[in-house]
Amino acid sequence: MRARLILAALAVSTFLYVTTETLPIGLLPQIAGGLGVHPSGVGLLVTAYGLVVVLATIPLTRLTQRWPRRRLLTTVLLIATVATVVSALAPNYPVLLAGRIAAALSQALFWAVVTPAAAALFRPQVRGKAIGILYAGSSVAPLLGVPAGTWLGQQAGWRLPFLALAGLALTVSVVIVTLMPDLPRGTSDAERGTAPDAGRYRVVVAATAISVTGALTAFTCVTPYLTSVVGLDEAATGPVLLLRGAAGLLGAVLAGFLVQRYARHLMAVLVGVQALALAAQYLLADFVVPAVLAIAVAGLVLSGLTTVLGARVLEVAPAGTDLASAGMSTAFNVGITAGALLGSYLLAVADIRASALVAALISGVGLAVAAAEGRFARPQPRSLAGCFAHSPDWSQASWRWSHPRGTAVTTTLSR
Helix, strand or coil: CHHHHHHHHHHHHHHHHHHHHHHHHHCHHHHHHHHCCCHHHHHHHHHHHHHHHHHHHHHHHHHCCCCCHHHHHHHHHHHHHHHHHHHHHCCCHHHHHHHHHHHHHHHHHHHHHHHHHHHCCCCHHHHHHHHHHHHHHHHHHHHHHHHHHHHHHHHHCCHHHHHHHHHHHHHHHHHHHHHCCCCCCCCCHHHECCCCEHHHHHHHHHHHHHHHHHHHHHHHCHHHHHHHHHCCCHHHHHHHHHHHHHHHHHHHHHHHHHHHHHHHHHHHHHHHHHHHHHHHHHHCCCCHHHHHHHHHHHHHHHHHHHHHHHHHHHHHCCCEHHHHHHHHHHHHHHHHHHHHHHHHHHHHHCCHHHHHHHHHHHHHHHHHHHHCHHHHCCECCCCCCCCCCCCCCHHHCEEEEECCCCCEEEEECCC
């Protein structure tokens, strides 16, 4: 039960970070008006946030790779709490931007450690499902978090949603510091890949960056695509995006059930389905229902892909899984940034419909890279140093951890 509660808290934290990163988009008019800045300045709050995550993930992970995960997760969540409070109370734009950058630094480290931390709570046979639940939280963020935050900001001002997120971050940090065992590094088999392979890892990272670029190229253009190409009213775009978000939640959960058995093939399958869905957006744009379904399938695939990538890191990480997760997170965020920039460029210079075709072609390249993974395999011996230091069966490991009040507690978790 303790492991499930910790997993739930970690899933809430993925929801928290995705909502925090993208919320300014929904509150753009309120923030711009409240601080007296141009809307493009509010857009920079999101762009700069993503850039900081890309640049800081690997260096910060290297600096903190010896920290126990409970201390590390608690620290990043407390930093997120303070940074979000600073953002909420910012008297001017520079202070708001500083708060956003601090939150981005905490997020950069969070994404590197959260997957191995969640995996370490469970035995290997059920880790895929655990990762699916973990990333379901990030899928719920665009489905509920951003719309709810936008609505709250419209009703009570843009500062209140940020304060609510700060309160949520503080609550999650309390759960983590109270329930998560304070284990030193080297006590979990989840700290090393189960089948370390530097060649496969590089291919997965490359395929991730390319595939996410394709997905975000199309998604950046999705609203004008729906209104100008498919012919929907602007009011209908909200329900379509809600459908896409619901499909994404389903994709994360389904991938969690499938990834344990089909990990090596599932990534290529998902990228292939993404390419087909984006091609359908281009070819079937004159037909409302198929076009909308194609958008939903693209959302399902992208969220499912996040779960699969988390599982693949735990499999092929050539060194520590934290650093491997940092590399994967960087690749994912590079794809997000590149896709957003390319999508924006296509909106300015090309037919909106063509954005789906370009996205499909990019995804096709990602499929080719993912399918070639086996050709680059460079398996290496797995170092077992430090693994299973407390017990050969981690699912029945007896953990000694320190209660916040200083009492040493020994507990056996059965999962």
